[in-house]
Amino acid sequence: MGTNPRVLIWNEYLHEIENEEVAGLYPNGIHGTLAEAFAERGGFDVQTATLREANHGVTPERLAETDVMLWWGHKAHAEVADETAIMVQEAVLSGMGLVVLHSGHMSKPFKRLMGTHGTLRWREADEKERLWNLRPDHPILEGVPEYVELAQEEMYGERFDIPEPDELLMMSWFQGGEVFRSVCTWRRGLGRVVYVRPGHETYPTYHDPMIRRIVVQAAAWATARVRQDASRCPNTTSFEPVPNPTKEHII
Amino acid sequence: MGTNPRVLIWNEYLHEIENEEVAGLYPNGIHGTLAEAFAERGGFDVQTATLREANHGVTPERLAETDVMLWWGHKAHAEVADETAIMVQEAVLSGMGLVVLHSGHMSKPFKRLMGTHGTLRWREADEKERLWNLRPDHPILEGVPEYVELAQEEMYGERFDIPEPDELLMMSWFQGGEVFRSVCTWRRGLGRVVYVRPGHETYPTYHDPMIRRIVVQAAAWATARVRQDASRCPNTTSFEPVPNPTKEHII
Amino acid sequence: MGTNPRVLIWNEYLHEIENEEVAGLYPNGIHGTLAEAFAERGGFDVQTATLREANHGVTPERLAETDVMLWWGHKAHAEVADETAIMVQEAVLSGMGLVVLHSGHMSKPFKRLMGTHGTLRWREADEKERLWNLRPDHPILEGVPEYVELAQEEMYGERFDIPEPDELLMMSWFQGGEVFRSVCTWRRGLGRVVYVRPGHETYPTYHDPMIRRIVVQAAAWATARVRQDASRCPNTTSFEPVPNPTKEHII
Amino acid sequence: MGTNPRVLIWNEYLHEIENEEVAGLYPNGIHGTLAEAFAERGGFDVQTATLREANHGVTPERLAETDVMLWWGHKAHAEVADETAIMVQEAVLSGMGLVVLHSGHMSKPFKRLMGTHGTLRWREADEKERLWNLRPDHPILEGVPEYVELAQEEMYGERFDIPEPDELLMMSWFQGGEVFRSVCTWRRGLGRVVYVRPGHETYPTYHDPMIRRIVVQAAAWATARVRQDASRCPNTTSFEPVPNPTKEHII
Structure with missing residues (x-):
C-alpha cells in the first residue's frame, strides 16, 4: 500500500443539519x-x-483508492442504495478496511458483512458509560488506560446480534x-472490520481524546x-505428479 | 423443540434429471x-x-416448522429468488439450523449468512480425497475414525473465502x-450453520456410510x-436504581 | 459414555469449617x-x-470413572499437590469435562489448562451483579432469561487474564x-472446560435457582x-501410494 | 518498545554437533x-x-530485554529446566512474543502456554510438503504466494493436540x-505466540527463502x-457512586 493510509469517512449527515443541538x-x-x-x-x-x-459519494473508483472507510449512519439506513452497500462489502472482501461507528450496527454494509441483524437493546438517559x-x-488500544469513561452516552445493551468477534x-x-x-x-475476505460503539449524535463523544484515539487507531x-x-x-x-518416497526406509 | 427434529432437505434437483450418469x-x-x-x-x-x-418449496410457514434445513445447489444458484434466500437467512437467525452441502458454498443463503464470496479453487480429476x-x-464426528477416504471426488482447494469458522x-x-x-x-444469530464439503453429483459420495453419518449428525x-x-x-x-454499597467497609 | 453423567464435585472445604457465617x-x-x-x-x-x-480425594482411578468434575477452591490453591493438578489436566485432555467455579480462576488445574495467570480485579462490597x-x-443457558440478578456478590472485574474463550x-x-x-x-484436548464466575462463600449464591441451573447445565x-x-x-x-488421476481429461 | 525488535533465538544445538549430515x-x-x-x-x-x-542462556534479565524469542528444540526437551520454561511462559504473559519452530511442539514453554499435549502423528520419508x-x-504472510513447496520434509499430521488457534x-x-x-x-496474556511447522534438522528448510521470510515475519x-x-x-x-439518570424523560 502507499505511504499514508487513504481514509474515506462516510457520514449520513442528517442530524447535524436538522437538529440544532447536534449542529x-x-x-x-x-x-x-x-x-x-x-x-x-x-x-x-x-x-x-x-x-x-x-x-452517496461512493463509486467503485473511489473505493479502489481507499485503504480504510469509516461509516456513521443512523436514521436513514434504508435510504442507502443496495448497490452502494454491495460495493462497500466487495471492497472489504478484496482488502479494504471498514470501521463501523455507533448506530452503524444496523447499516446495510455492516449487516451484509456480518450476516446477522445487528440488533441490540437501547436507552437514551444521559447515563454514564x-x-x-x-x-x-x-x-487499536495503544495508549488507552484500563477504562475510558464518558459522562453521558446512549446505552446499547446485550444481546448484540453479531457473529462471534x-x-x-x-x-x-x-x-x-x-x-x-x-x-x-x-x-x-481479505479485509478487516472494526466496530466501535460510542458516538451518539447528541453527545460530544467524538471530541473526547480517548475516543478519537481509538477511532484513529482502529x-x-x-x-x-x-x-x-x-x-x-x-x-x-494442473495435477501434482506424486512420485513414491525417495527414502529407502520410511521411519 | 418437539420430539423428533424436523428436517427439510432442499435440493436443486437438476443434474439428476438432465444427466444420465447422475440419475x-x-x-x-x-x-x-x-x-x-x-x-x-x-x-x-x-x-x-x-x-x-x-x-422453491420454501415458505415462511414451512420454515417455522423446520428445525434444521439441508441445502444442496450447484448450477442454478442464480435461479433461487432473493426472497427465498432472505427467508432462509432469517429462519437461521431466529434459531433454525442449516447444513450447507458441497457446491452450496456459493448458494445465496450461505453467502448471505457468511458475508463472503465463498469462492475456492476446484478440479474434476476423479481423485482421491x-x-x-x-x-x-x-x-458431529461421533463414531468417525481418524480419517475418511473417498476413492474419487471433485477437488476443492484453499483459499476458501469464508469467515474464520x-x-x-x-x-x-x-x-x-x-x-x-x-x-x-x-x-x-440463534442458529447453527454447518458446511460439509463432499458430495459432487457425479460420484456416489452420499451412499458412503461415513459421509451419511457426518451429514445426519451435522x-x-x-x-x-x-x-x-x-x-x-x-x-x-427501565433504569436500574443503584443504591450505594451496603457493606460498611469495602475491602 | 454411560447412562447418567458421573459428576465429581471437588471443594476446598475450609471456609465452611472455619467461618460461622459461611457455615x-x-x-x-x-x-x-x-x-x-x-x-x-x-x-x-x-x-x-x-x-x-x-x-485430596483425587486418584487416576477415580478420574477415569468421572465424566465431569467441578472445582471450587480459594484460599488454599497452593496446598493442592502439583501431581493432583496434572492428573486433572490430563483427564481433561483425554476427554473429561471440568467446570471451574468462582475463585477457581487461580486454581492449579485451571491455570495449567489455560496457560495464563487467571488474574482479575476484585472488591468485596456486597454489591449487585x-x-x-x-x-x-x-x-448451558437453556431456560435462563435475558439476565440473572444477584442482590449481593463479590465483584470480579476485567482484565481477566485468560485465553480468548x-x-x-x-x-x-x-x-x-x-x-x-x-x-x-x-x-x-478432547475435553471441555467451563468457567462460571458467581459463588463467593459469604453469599447464598449456590442457593439461587438460576445459578444452580447454570452450574448443572454447564x-x-x-x-x-x-x-x-x-x-x-x-x-x-504407511505411505499412501498415489497413482495418477484416472480421468482422461482433467477439467 | 525500542527501535529494532530485540530477537533471542534459542536452539537446542545438539543434532548439529552430533550428526555430520546435520552439521x-x-x-x-x-x-x-x-x-x-x-x-x-x-x-x-x-x-x-x-x-x-x-x-540454557536464559535469565530473567535477558528476557526482560527481549521483544520476541524463537525456540527450536527436539530430542532434549526434558533437559530444559522447569524454571526456564516458567520464565519464558511468564515473559510471554507479560508481553514478549514467542515463535515456536517445528519439533518445539513438544517443548516445555509451548506446552505450558497451550495447556495441551502438543502431540501429532509423524513420518520421516523424504516427502514433499x-x-x-x-x-x-x-x-506474517506478506509476499508469500498461494503455496510454498518444500521438496523434502518430515511429515507432521493431524490430530495436532492444540487449543483452537x-x-x-x-x-x-x-x-x-x-x-x-x-x-x-x-x-x-499480553504476548503473542506463533507456531511454524517446517524445519526438520536433516533438511535444508531454513535455507529456503520463503520459509525464512515466514519465520522473520512471524x-x-x-x-x-x-x-x-x-x-x-x-x-x-473505589466504588463508583451511581446517581440517577439526569434526563427528565428516559426514552
Missing part, C-alpha cells in the same frame, strides 16, 4: 470532526462522503445496569494490507 | 438419497423441497496436491434449540 | 449444596471430594462500575463425549 | 542460520542462546496422505507491543 456539537458534521481527529494525529490522507451526495480495556496489547477489545458498563461488546474486530489497524479480487473460483487444471 | 447414482434425487440416510438412522421427521417447485478428523470429541472439524487432503477446510461450523447438532425473532431493537425504558 | 450458608459445605442442585435436577451420579482428604445472557441458544456466554455488570466475562467455554454440557489418551505421538510408517 | 546443512547451528535470515532482512537486533550454556496460504492479508494461517499437504495446521497464532508480528506484569489480582477499593 452545535458537530458544526462541520460528524465526518468533519472525525477528519480533524485524523489530521491531529497526522499521517493519513482523508476524504469524506455523505448520504445526499450523488451516489465505562469502556473497559480487555487488550492493552492490541494496536475474532477479537473482543473493549466491553462497556452502563450506569443503568447493562453491558455491551463495544470494540470488536472481524476479518471478512482505522490504522484496519488499513488494507493487500487488495485483490476473490470473487471467482479458479479452475486448477 | 444412475441418485435415481430419486440427491434429496431422496439423503432422506434415506435420515430414515436409516431413525429419529427424524424428514421432508424435501426442490428448486422448480412453487416458491481424505478427510482428517480434528475433533473426535465433537458430536467457530469450529474446524475436518480438513481434506487431495491426491493432486491441495487441502481444504471441509467440515466447519458457525453460529449466526443436522442433529444444528437442530434448533430455541426459536425467537431478533430482528427488532427493544427500547429499554 | 450458616453452606452447612454441608459448598460441595454439599452443589450436590443437592444435581439431585434436584436428577439424572446425574454425583460424588464429592475435598482438599484435606487423602490425595447482573449476568447478561449473550447466548439464549446455548444448552471459544464461547462467551454471559457477561457481568457490577453496581460499582466493572464488567466481567462470567461464563466462558474452552476446549482443551456440567451436563461438559460431560465427556469420548475418553482416549493423546499423550503420545504415533509414528506413521 | 553439513547447519554448520553454525540452526540458530546461526536463522540469525543470518534476520540479518539478511535487516532491522532486528539478534542474539542467540543454546541448551548447554549456563541456565506444500504449505497453503489461507491468509494473504496477514502480515486464534488464527490459522497455513495448512500443509503431504505427499503421503496427511494434512496439518502448520502456521497458527495464539494470544496468551517474529516481527509477535514482537512485544507492551510489557507489563499481570501476575497479581488488584483489589479495587
Whole structure:
C-alpha cells in the first residue's frame, strides 16, 4: 500500500443539519470532526462522503483508492442504495478496511458483512458509560488506560446480534445496569472490520481524546494490507505428479 | 423443540434429471438419497423441497416448522429468488439450523449468512480425497475414525473465502496436491450453520456410510434449540436504581 | 459414555469449617449444596471430594470413572499437590469435562489448562451483579432469561487474564462500575472446560435457582463425549501410494 | 518498545554437533542460520542462546530485554529446566512474543502456554510438503504466494493436540496422505505466540527463502507491543457512586 493510509469517512449527515443541538456539537458534521481527529494525529490522507451526495459519494473508483472507510449512519439506513452497500462489502472482501461507528450496527454494509441483524437493546438517559480495556496489547488500544469513561452516552445493551468477534477489545458498563461488546474486530475476505460503539449524535463523544484515539487507531489497524479480487473460483487444471518416497526406509 | 427434529432437505434437483450418469447414482434425487440416510438412522421427521417447485418449496410457514434445513445447489444458484434466500437467512437467525452441502458454498443463503464470496479453487480429476478428523470429541464426528477416504471426488482447494469458522472439524487432503477446510461450523444469530464439503453429483459420495453419518449428525447438532425473532431493537425504558454499597467497609 | 453423567464435585472445604457465617450458608459445605442442585435436577451420579482428604480425594482411578468434575477452591490453591493438578489436566485432555467455579480462576488445574495467570480485579462490597445472557441458544443457558440478578456478590472485574474463550456466554455488570466475562467455554484436548464466575462463600449464591441451573447445565454440557489418551505421538510408517488421476481429461 | 525488535533465538544445538549430515546443512547451528535470515532482512537486533550454556542462556534479565524469542528444540526437551520454561511462559504473559519452530511442539514453554499435549502423528520419508496460504492479508504472510513447496520434509499430521488457534494461517499437504495446521497464532496474556511447522534438522528448510521470510515475519508480528506484569489480582477499593439518570424523560 502507499505511504499514508487513504481514509474515506462516510457520514449520513442528517442530524447535524436538522437538529440544532447536534449542529452545535458537530458544526462541520460528524465526518468533519472525525477528519480533524485524523489530521491531529497526522499521517493519513482523508476524504469524506455523505448520504445526499450523488451516489452517496461512493463509486467503485473511489473505493479502489481507499485503504480504510469509516461509516456513521443512523436514521436513514434504508435510504442507502443496495448497490452502494454491495460495493462497500466487495471492497472489504478484496482488502479494504471498514470501521463501523455507533448506530452503524444496523447499516446495510455492516449487516451484509456480518450476516446477522445487528440488533441490540437501547436507552437514551444521559447515563454514564465505562469502556473497559480487555487488550492493552492490541494496536487499536495503544495508549488507552484500563477504562475510558464518558459522562453521558446512549446505552446499547446485550444481546448484540453479531457473529462471534475474532477479537473482543473493549466491553462497556452502563450506569443503568447493562453491558455491551463495544470494540470488536472481524476479518471478512481479505479485509478487516472494526466496530466501535460510542458516538451518539447528541453527545460530544467524538471530541473526547480517548475516543478519537481509538477511532484513529482502529482505522490504522484496519488499513488494507493487500487488495485483490476473490470473487471467482479458479479452475486448477494442473495435477501434482506424486512420485513414491525417495527414502529407502520410511521411519 | 418437539420430539423428533424436523428436517427439510432442499435440493436443486437438476443434474439428476438432465444427466444420465447422475440419475444412475441418485435415481430419486440427491434429496431422496439423503432422506434415506435420515430414515436409516431413525429419529427424524424428514421432508424435501426442490428448486422448480412453487416458491422453491420454501415458505415462511414451512420454515417455522423446520428445525434444521439441508441445502444442496450447484448450477442454478442464480435461479433461487432473493426472497427465498432472505427467508432462509432469517429462519437461521431466529434459531433454525442449516447444513450447507458441497457446491452450496456459493448458494445465496450461505453467502448471505457468511458475508463472503465463498469462492475456492476446484478440479474434476476423479481423485482421491481424505478427510482428517480434528475433533473426535465433537458430536458431529461421533463414531468417525481418524480419517475418511473417498476413492474419487471433485477437488476443492484453499483459499476458501469464508469467515474464520467457530469450529474446524475436518480438513481434506487431495491426491493432486491441495487441502481444504471441509467440515466447519458457525453460529449466526440463534442458529447453527454447518458446511460439509463432499458430495459432487457425479460420484456416489452420499451412499458412503461415513459421509451419511457426518451429514445426519451435522443436522442433529444444528437442530434448533430455541426459536425467537431478533430482528427488532427493544427500547429499554427501565433504569436500574443503584443504591450505594451496603457493606460498611469495602475491602 | 454411560447412562447418567458421573459428576465429581471437588471443594476446598475450609471456609465452611472455619467461618460461622459461611457455615450458616453452606452447612454441608459448598460441595454439599452443589450436590443437592444435581439431585434436584436428577439424572446425574454425583460424588464429592475435598482438599484435606487423602490425595485430596483425587486418584487416576477415580478420574477415569468421572465424566465431569467441578472445582471450587480459594484460599488454599497452593496446598493442592502439583501431581493432583496434572492428573486433572490430563483427564481433561483425554476427554473429561471440568467446570471451574468462582475463585477457581487461580486454581492449579485451571491455570495449567489455560496457560495464563487467571488474574482479575476484585472488591468485596456486597454489591449487585447482573449476568447478561449473550447466548439464549446455548444448552448451558437453556431456560435462563435475558439476565440473572444477584442482590449481593463479590465483584470480579476485567482484565481477566485468560485465553480468548471459544464461547462467551454471559457477561457481568457490577453496581460499582466493572464488567466481567462470567461464563466462558474452552476446549482443551478432547475435553471441555467451563468457567462460571458467581459463588463467593459469604453469599447464598449456590442457593439461587438460576445459578444452580447454570452450574448443572454447564456440567451436563461438559460431560465427556469420548475418553482416549493423546499423550503420545504415533509414528506413521504407511505411505499412501498415489497413482495418477484416472480421468482422461482433467477439467 | 525500542527501535529494532530485540530477537533471542534459542536452539537446542545438539543434532548439529552430533550428526555430520546435520552439521553439513547447519554448520553454525540452526540458530546461526536463522540469525543470518534476520540479518539478511535487516532491522532486528539478534542474539542467540543454546541448551548447554549456563541456565540454557536464559535469565530473567535477558528476557526482560527481549521483544520476541524463537525456540527450536527436539530430542532434549526434558533437559530444559522447569524454571526456564516458567520464565519464558511468564515473559510471554507479560508481553514478549514467542515463535515456536517445528519439533518445539513438544517443548516445555509451548506446552505450558497451550495447556495441551502438543502431540501429532509423524513420518520421516523424504516427502514433499506444500504449505497453503489461507491468509494473504496477514502480515506474517506478506509476499508469500498461494503455496510454498518444500521438496523434502518430515511429515507432521493431524490430530495436532492444540487449543483452537486464534488464527490459522497455513495448512500443509503431504505427499503421503496427511494434512496439518502448520502456521497458527495464539494470544496468551499480553504476548503473542506463533507456531511454524517446517524445519526438520536433516533438511535444508531454513535455507529456503520463503520459509525464512515466514519465520522473520512471524517474529516481527509477535514482537512485544507492551510489557507489563499481570501476575497479581488488584483489589479495587473505589466504588463508583451511581446517581440517577439526569434526563427528565428516559426514552
